[in-house]
Amino acid sequence: MIPYVRDIQFEYGACDQVSPLIRRVVADNPGPFTFKGTGTYIVGHGEVAVIDPGPDLPEHLDAILKAVSGERVTHILITHHHSDHSPLAGPLKAATGATIYGCAVAGHEAEDTGEVKMEAGHDHDFRPDLSLCAGGEVSAPGWTMEAIPTPGHTSNHLCYALKEENACFTGDHVMGWSTTVITPPDGDMTDYLRSLEAIRAHNFTTLWPTHGPPIRDVTPFIDAYAEHRQERMDQILGALNAGPARIRDLVPTLYADVDQRLWPAAARSMLAAMIHLARQGKIVAEGEPGPDSEYRLAALNA
Template identity: 50%
Template sequence: MDLSQHPDAAAWGRLQPRSPLVRRLLAHNPSPFTYTGTGTFVVGTGTVAVIDPGPADPDHIAALLAALEGETVSHIVITHTHMDHSPAAPAVQAATGARIVGCAPLVLSDDGPRADAGFDASYAPDQVLADGDSIAGPGWTLTAVATPGHTSNHLCFALAEEKALFTGDHVMGWSTTVVAPPDGDMAAYMASLKKLLDRDDVIYHPTHGDPVSDPQRFVRGLITHRKQRETQILKQLAEGPRTIPAMVAVMYAMVDPRLHPAAGRSVLAHLIDLAARGTVSAAGDSWSLT
């Protein structure tokens, strides 16, 4: 679809309320991978935390700083270091003096199909948060929830006061998450999804897409979807060896072809997981059942 005609287009560059404690500013970086753009979240009022400040886009940074004029930014919180999430952090820190906290630094070469999914080499946190670590401000508390899979350093953040979870790219409100080896790990991703089922969150705020208002049901659906993809792979391999592009052409026939290279990375992640379980093996570019 033409994302310029999406209702979210009116939200680009505008800080809009999501709840009493949550506001969102949408970056103007729509794409087949980011949907209508990267959502930068502001938590609290007066003294606030900024979650995922977004890409190094001067217009987005200027809009964020203008929207927060008169308020104090105490923390800049990072879920993971892909290029559409964290690169604005140094500029926001320079303007506000806020501390950069969140995931651990992670810089890998990226040979994948997504320019926005390269790793941010500029990311330099003042504090790395581990699972269960919290930061707080007046009337709000954010607690890190380690959710590796999409990336090995991925964190979600729980807002206790609203039983809300900022899910970064671990759970998105418009599409399934790309899990791209070598850093993306399907076994870790599935374990992280199951971890969320044990929580009592009542709403998710993904960085891309709409809020998720029935999170446990939504996560169960994501787990089912991944299991269905695994079944599709095994069904194809039961007919003989296959390359990843050949499998993607069948499995994602109804998906925008621009997304097929990224889908191939997720298929690879499934195959690596299946190989670790002794179910499949690779010979050159082809995969087969063991």
């Protein structure tokens, strides 16, 4: 069982000092995929970094600029290109002259459509000024940040480690309020599980997700996160043991305890799990694994 943390105290537009080096301003964009809204983090004093400025909401830009009044924004750090994380980077750069850091997506993946449309969507216009796809370090007086490539939720996802506080800004890679949606083709379960272990290996004291409160008991939480993914895959294998099935048939049963508004997202994560299990040789699909494919246990296909 994942020990979710969902208690977060804030007011929209207000700037809260949440650690010696970290401030947070929450955007007014709550929803089933954003929880209470996008938490934009400001790191440092004097010369500061802004992490995930969020959706292009003029009132949120105003709140960020008010929070850094009298200071200089030198770095804008983006975890990934979803529209609740990166679109405000351009307006914030225009207002401050800061450099945008992140990782561009190699290609323009198609938007999800119809039944499986994701609420957040993609920010196809996102282009960092400087790429951190391979990792790297950025700093200013008083703070040092290491970019950690964490593909999985998206192919270009980055986490940012704040060395002075042994903390990590995890974007959507690890969230306290919910599990992370993995949406193929840009999202990849195999990459995600590998990236999860990479964050676990750092032994951070605190994780700061873009949505929701911080995670303080880090290692047990990540362990539970990984165990949950394995349990979901075991459930898929158990269901397929009864015979071939399609994702649309399995979601209502395997996610019966989940808000139905999240079933389209669950179907995308299940597709990611199917692709992962097919790579492992545990299941097979009719043709290439896809959202409408029929899946069966590999042993039953022999």
